[in-house]
Amino acid sequence: MFSMPPANGSKPAAPAAGAAPSAAPGAADVVKDSSDRAFMADVIEASRDVPVIVDFWAPWCGPCKQLGPIIEKVVRAAKGAVRLVKIDTDANPMIASQLRVQSIPAVYAFFQGRPVDGFMGALPESQVKAFVDKLVALAKQAGVGGGAGDLLEEAFAQAKELMEGGDLQGALDLYSQIMQAEPENAQAYAGIIRCLIAAGDLENAKQMLAQAPEAIAKDKELANVRAALDVAEQAANAGPIPELMEKVAHDPNDHASRFDLAMALFAAGKREAAVDELLEIFKRDRTWNEDGARKQLVKFFEAFGQTDPLTVKTRRRLSTMMFS
Numbered sequence: 001m002f003s004m005p006p007a008n009g010s011k012p013a014a015p016a017a018g019a020a021p022s023a024a025p026g027a028a029d030v031v032k033d034s035s036d037r038a039f040m041a042d043v044i045e046a047s048r049d050v051p052v053i054v055d056f057w058a059p060w061c062g063p064c065k066q067l068g069p070i071i072e073k074v075v076r077a078a079k080g081a082v083r084l085v086k087i088d089t090d091a092n093p094m095i096a097s098q099l100r101v102q103s104i105p106a107v108y109a110f111f112q113g114r115p116v117d118g119f120m121g122a123l124p125e126s127q128v129k130a131f132v133d134k135l136v137a138l139a140k141q142a143g144v145g146g147g148a149g150d151l152l153e154e155a156f157a158q159a160k161e162l163m164e165g166g167d168l169q170g171a172l173d174l175y176s177q178i179m180q181a182e183p184e185n186a187q188a189y190a191g192i193i194r195c196l197i198a199a200g201d202l203e204n205a206k207q208m209l210a211q212a213p214e215a216i217a218k219d220k221e222l223a224n225v226r227a228a229l230d231v232a233e234q235a236a237n238a239g240p241i242p243e244l245m246e247k248v249a250h251d252p253n254d255h256a257s258r259f260d261l262a263m264a265l266f267a268a269g270k271r272e273a274a275v276d277e278l279l280e281i282f283k284r285d286r287t288w289n290e291d292g293a294r295k296q297l298v299k300f301f302e303a304f305g306q307t308d309p310l311t312v313k314t315r316r317r318l319s320t321m322m323f324s
Helices: 038-046 062-077 091-097 126-142 149-165 168-180 186-198 201-209 220-235 241-250 253-266 270-283 287-306 309-322
Strands: 032-033 052-057 083-088 106-111 114-120
Touching: 032 114, 038 052, 038 083, 038 309, 062 083, 062 126, 083 309, 106 126, 114 126, 114 220, 126 149, 126 168, 149 186, 149 241, 168 220, 186 201, 186 220, 201 220, 220 253, 220 287, 241 253, 253 270, 253 287, 270 287, 270 309
Parallel strands: 032 083, 052 083
Antiparallel strands: 052 106, 106 114
């Protein structure tokens, strides 16, 4: 859901010479300057085919000069998947006033004739790229370019990337958009639950899993996410990582502490480190706690998904240990 960026109430600094960088030659198709009069054509109408980002700036605005080159670079790198329209609020105050822009730089994204996202202030390139990537994925999921199957696959890949990058809200938005189009898509439903688990909202994750539509309740995606929830609940009781690491360093054969460390690492999102600790237990004493390390690894595999790269890699390492 689009959330209008809050005004920070800052007052303009003294005017400075120069203006924000304009589009480079040859980029007029994806980066252009616009005006109040041309806003309808350049933004509203154009956004019916492709997402259009509007950058509100002014010549006196220092942060605008920082953001301008970054957002232009990222938009050009998208190679036409999005467009950028730049509006000088000093010369064109009407649209900015209508959108209640009170502080700049202010960036709004429009798609299919309406605002869908936005932010305020100068962001680093990584965050600008994530912002643009979400728009590209939104457009693809809506069917702009490519086949529906390919677009859905790309949307899932983008959602996974956002989630792994820590943008849980962005991933949740994408999964929710897929669910709107396909209410019984098991992968998207599971994706939403995974976002809740990653956010530590285990109660809502459990509730959503229990309320899964009958048509997908027994799908393998839901089975995997159920395993992920079980592991997350188990990991929630693990002790502080520094304390557990100290115990293991003092006694490398303290397998109970190492097991707890693996669970604490899992809870902190450090999946590979968690796997390494369980493999270390198995290496030192594979029979410990009735084969507890291997059994927990199997639970991890179910939680990650059988085709997850870490699952495949760890299975290979475990097999090597078992038959060495």
